[in-house]
Amino acid sequence: MTGRPTGAPATGGTARAARDAANARAVARLTGARPVLETVALAGDVVPGMTGRTILVSGPPMPWREYEGGQRRAVIGAALHEGLARDEAEAEKLLADGTITVRPSHDHATVGSLTGVCTASMPVVVVRDEASGRRAFCRMNEGADRASLTFGVWDDGVGARLRHVTDVVSPALAEVLRHLGGLPLTPLIRRALAMGDDLHSRHKAAGALFRAAVLDAVLDLSRGGVTERHRALAAYLRSAEYLFLHLVMAAAKAAADSASGIAGSTLVTAMNLNEKWFGLRVSGLGDRWFTAPLPPVSTLRGRLYDGRTTDDLAYVGGESLITETVGLGGMAAAAAMPLQDHSAGTPPEMLRLTERMYRITLAEHPEYRIPALAYRGVPCGIDVLRVAGTGVVPAIHLGATLRDGGHAGAVLFHPPLEPFRQAAALLSAQPPHTPTTPV
Amino acid sequence: MTGRPTGAPATGGTARAARDAANARAVARLTGARPVLETVALAGDVVPGMTGRTILVSGPPMPWREYEGGQRRAVIGAALHEGLARDEAEAEKLLADGTITVRPSHDHATVGSLTGVCTASMPVVVVRDEASGRRAFCRMNEGADRASLTFGVWDDGVGARLRHVTDVVSPALAEVLRHLGGLPLTPLIRRALAMGDDLHSRHKAAGALFRAAVLDAVLDLSRGGVTERHRALAAYLRSAEYLFLHLVMAAAKAAADSASGIAGSTLVTAMNLNEKWFGLRVSGLGDRWFTAPLPPVSTLRGRLYDGRTTDDLAYVGGESLITETVGLGGMAAAAAMPLQDHSAGTPPEMLRLTERMYRITLAEHPEYRIPALAYRGVPCGIDVLRVAGTGVVPAIHLGATLRDGGHAGAVLFHPPLEPFRQAAALLSAQPPHTPTTPV
The missing domain is CATH 3.90.1710.10 (Enterococcus faecalis V583 domain)
Known part of the structure; x- marks a missing residue:
């Protein structure tokens, strides 16, 4: 079973065909992982x-x-x-x-x-x-x-x-x-x-x-x-x-790594953060990180323990975002109504959050499905071109950490758009080509 | 003649106050069960x-x-x-x-x-x-x-x-x-x-x-x-x-029994079926059964095993409907999107099914809540007067049995309206009174 590609942005015919083929391979790896x-x-x-x-x-x-x-x-x-x-x-x-x-x-x-x-x-x-x-x-x-x-x-x-x-x-x-x-x-x-x-x-x-x-x-x-x-x-x-x-993080990392390094593919293969920067990698651009400063913690949304507010939080890094990379976490918000207070806020907003993610993804996962969306596969395979084109960034469910350390709850995080734009610009500027060697 | 509220019977203020008090007691027992x-x-x-x-x-x-x-x-x-x-x-x-x-x-x-x-x-x-x-x-x-x-x-x-x-x-x-x-x-x-x-x-x-x-x-x-x-x-x-x-059936039966026998209460305390008849009991009418013939199995809706159709089914009785009596099962369809094929059909219809049930129930359960409805309590305490007044019958998730025996899947069952009407008519005809002895 492989994921079903859902189209691609309009570019020149040859470049587009090459990119579609590369993305189809990347999606097949990402969704075919077991x-x-x-x-x-x-x-x-x-x-x-x-x-x-x-x-x-x-x-x-x-x-x-x-x-x-x-x-x-x-x-x-x-x-x-x-x-x-x-x-x-x-x-x-x-x-x-x-x-x-x-x-x-x-x-x-x-x-x-x-x-x-x-x-x-x-x-x-x-x-x-x-x-x-x-x-x-x-x-x-x-x-x-x-x-x-x-x-x-x-x-x-x-x-x-x-x-x-x-x-x-x-x-x-x-x-x-x-x-x-x-x-x-x-x-x-x-x-x-x-x-x-x-x-x-x-x-x-x-x-x-x-x-x-x-x-x-x-x-x-x-x-x-x-x-x-x-x-x-x-x-x-x-x-x-x-x-x-x-366990899911390691599973997602193995899947994402299997989809990485495919020349011409615009699929995101990693998203993460350290104390100060958000970073992402794209399949067709290998191990290079595209980064931007993290937004202020006051922009995070969610319910915290013990009456804490987002002002009490600090970024301490994180790579659990690899779950969003394979279509889980915030991408699958519609599957997880119990998280509403830690995420989009209401059940209809949870549905809309996931529905919006189909605009920036290349596939629907053939195994990971959402009953509340009539068993539609989770939006899977984030496409930097679509993110750059729509301005819609991946929705991320993030664990929250207190400034002085300690678990503080869970929040909804929207990464900066800029690194997606940088990667998209670089990929669009590259001459069209098809992969010639197995990766 | 003046208008009356939907679902409420045409009676005088005294009768209504007594009934409300009786139903409040019944609901407290039903939802207070542990x-x-x-x-x-x-x-x-x-x-x-x-x-x-x-x-x-x-x-x-x-x-x-x-x-x-x-x-x-x-x-x-x-x-x-x-x-x-x-x-x-x-x-x-x-x-x-x-x-x-x-x-x-x-x-x-x-x-x-x-x-x-x-x-x-x-x-x-x-x-x-x-x-x-x-x-x-x-x-x-x-x-x-x-x-x-x-x-x-x-x-x-x-x-x-x-x-x-x-x-x-x-x-x-x-x-x-x-x-x-x-x-x-x-x-x-x-x-x-x-x-x-x-x-x-x-x-x-x-x-x-x-x-x-x-x-x-x-x-x-x-x-x-x-x-x-x-x-x-x-x-x-x-x-x-x-x-x-x-386990839930026994739990629901204990709760429903604790709410039964309250004079004047119009709350349903049991629903069940044998091979031929649907039956119900009402708190204020004690152990008396109100019955009607079961609808044809062809009216059942749901997905069955092995490509069977509802024509292959037969009623063999059932009292798991006691779960609906306390607000679970079909009443809580909105909580159970994975059942959509065995119930109302689509996620929005699952939500509407439960939302409709609030029209015929006296309470929202304080413990049993539905994330997809922003943690609203399940519709709980079916009121025969509201069923009779609205024509809306309880939604029931029923196990399906083959004509020759054997588990065949799960279906959505709508009981006949008639016994609810019979019980409602009898309760409306009774002289208004308040309970005078503890039950």
């Missing part, structure tokens, strides 16, 4: 290019000195957790002189939630796209606590929870996945879309389905008795509401 | 008035000789299963002479799915309304097989599956519920309504949440090893898609 959760492993053992002194972060590349907020706190925390420095001052020094290297996750087949920090000794989920054979990675969710490295907080409690997830929960989950021979994610995502999840800000259905599947496997493994490790896994699954987000 | 799944037990041990020779059936009372289809097959099957007769001929004889008694479930605090047959040795779920202290019962779901006593089929396979549920699955579930100290159902129902369930024809979310909760408890109980019984329970939960329906 992600399987293989295992959980230490980043240092599986993430390509990872070294003992690498710290991955979310977002387009930015010089270390420019990190000032939650990502800086998280990187320093990660350095201490990894034992790369004895204290903050030493960490600062080693980061400044490049002994510790801060690297963009996306260049390591990895995506990060919010700050996105990941070091060699931290566990990552490993998702393989069976269609392309590509693997992608995302750090294991730290659990339910609002204070975490993900949300820009580092203290002893964060460290202890991280060690628990590394030493106890992750090996137990890896054992379950070995027993299951991997877990296909497409059926879970498909079912969750019919159960009120957008698969970015809401994972209640997917989480329940995943949890039941894992617990069943634990029972299978426990004829002789349930180990403490498995009981810890069960306890973790009861509360780690966003674990499934990390 | 059902808890207590245990699973043998019907003979817990169902009031149950004897070794009682067979419960769904629907308003009908003489035994008039049962000709699926309910007759199921009653005879139940008699054989119970060991009350050696063969069909003897069962027929004992049923004809009254040695075996066929009794309406509703008179035994019980509701039955489809045929609704239940004998003393069969397990029932026990639900207690913590607000009123009332208990209600529904036979354990027989599992995923389309052939079952519920769907009017009796053979050796049906018998074997029934024994497995009785001897293995039910004791294991009872043990889990003992360990949990009972399981409150309101939170599960509330969450499932935000996850695409109507809690009549669809229970995928509630089932996943229930299954995860049960599996967690099984792990707690299995430190020394997982028993075969618990593994059988886990296997049953993987496939018994409509188990949760039986």
Whole structure:
């Protein structure tokens, strides 16, 4: 099954035909991906290019000195957790002189939630796209606590929870996945879309389905008795509401990577942010980032915990936007009415939000469908030309972080139009050509 | 003559005030119910008035000789299963002479799915309304097989599956519920309504949440090893898609019973059907059934399995309509877009179906809410006067049964208007009075 292309903007006939062909290939890769959760492993053992002194972060590349907020706190925390420095001052020094290297996750087949920090000794989920054979990675969710490295907080409690997830929960989950021979994610995502999840800000259905599947496997493994490790896994699954987000992120990254590097394709293959910049990549333009400054946090819309307002927020990076890249999250708002207060506001506005996204996408996903739109496939394959032509930007459901760190709720985020325009202008200026080599 | 409000009967102010007060009490009981799944037990041990020779059936009372289809097959099957007769001929004889008694479930605090047959040795779920202290019962779901006593089929396979549920699955579930100290159902129902369930024809979310909760408890109980019984329970939960329906039915019956018998109240407290008749009860008219012949099966709307059409169907009884009585099922169609093909047809029609139901109901449920209607409470507390006044009948999501027995899918059912009119006429003719004794 592949996605159904829905037309293309008017350009010269030859250029247009080449672009349509390139986009058809990109869409086929994006929608044909069949992600399987293989295992959980230490980043240092599986993430390509990872070294003992690498710290991955979310977002387009930015010089270390420019990190000032939650990502800086998280990187320093990660350095201490990894034992790369004895204290903050030493960490600062080693980061400044490049002994510790801060690297963009996306260049390591990895995506990060919010700050996105990941070091060699931290566990990552490993998702393989069976269609392309590509693997992608995302750090294991730290659990339910609002204070975490993900949300820009580092203290002893964060460290202890991280060690628990590394030493106890992750090996137990890896054992379950070995027993299951991997877990296909497409059926879970498909079912969750019919159960009120957008698969970015809401994972209640997917989480329940995943949890039941894992617990069943634990029972299978426990004829002789349930180990403490498995009981810890069960306890973790009861509360780690966003674990499934990390699985979907890795799945989406594998799919998006499989659609990248197709000459002439105008399909967006990544969107992310660091503390200051929004960035995107386009299939036909390879690994180049197109960036623009982030809009003020006061422009975000959504309901926050504890009566906080958007003025209390700060950007700390984030690559969960990879879910929107494959048509989930804000693109699939119409599937997730329970998110209305965290998104467009009312049920009709949730429907209109998704309906607007069909104007800027190349396809409707053949597997991911929305019951409230009579099972229409989610709008999938964002086209920079359509975004530039219409001025409509992707709708993104984003986790919100407090200025001083910590989970603050979920909001609706509209990225800046400028990087889509830059990429569109560059692609329009390129001479028409057809791909000549397999990618 | 002067005009009167739509839906309200032409009566004097006193009668209306008394009726409003009675209905306010009835609604408070109906919506204030807090059902808890207590245990699973043998019907003979817990169902009031149950004897070794009682067979419960769904629907308003009908003489035994008039049962000709699926309910007759199921009653005879139940008699054989119970060991009350050696063969069909003897069962027929004992049923004809009254040695075996066929009794309406509703008179035994019980509701039955489809045929609704239940004998003393069969397990029932026990639900207690913590607000009123009332208990209600529904036979354990027989599992995923389309052939079952519920769907009017009796053979050796049906018998074997029934024994497995009785001897293995039910004791294991009872043990889990003992360990949990009972399981409150309101939170599960509330969450499932935000996850695409109507809690009549669809229970995928509630089932996943229930299954995860049960599996967690099984792990707690299995430190020394997982028993075969618990593994059988886990296997049953993987496939018994409509188990949760039986829990909701018992919950709804307890709530509806707590709202019944309130003098002057025009609130519907039961709707059901046997092979031939639709029936309803009204709070202010106690246990009296108001009935009308069922409409032809060709008037049903919905998608069936294996390309079957409504012409292949037959009525076999059913009391799952008790879910509509508390505002779920077809009343909550707007919450369950995945059911569109089995119900009103399109998403906008699903919304309109529920919106129409507010015209005939007295309240919006304070706990059961619909995200797609901006979290409006489900239309709850069907008012026979409003039904009679508007001609709008309750929308019901019904399981469909083949003529020869077996599960055929799910359909939208509109009950006949006549019994609502009869009850409304009787209530309007009664002298106005206020309740003087607690009920």
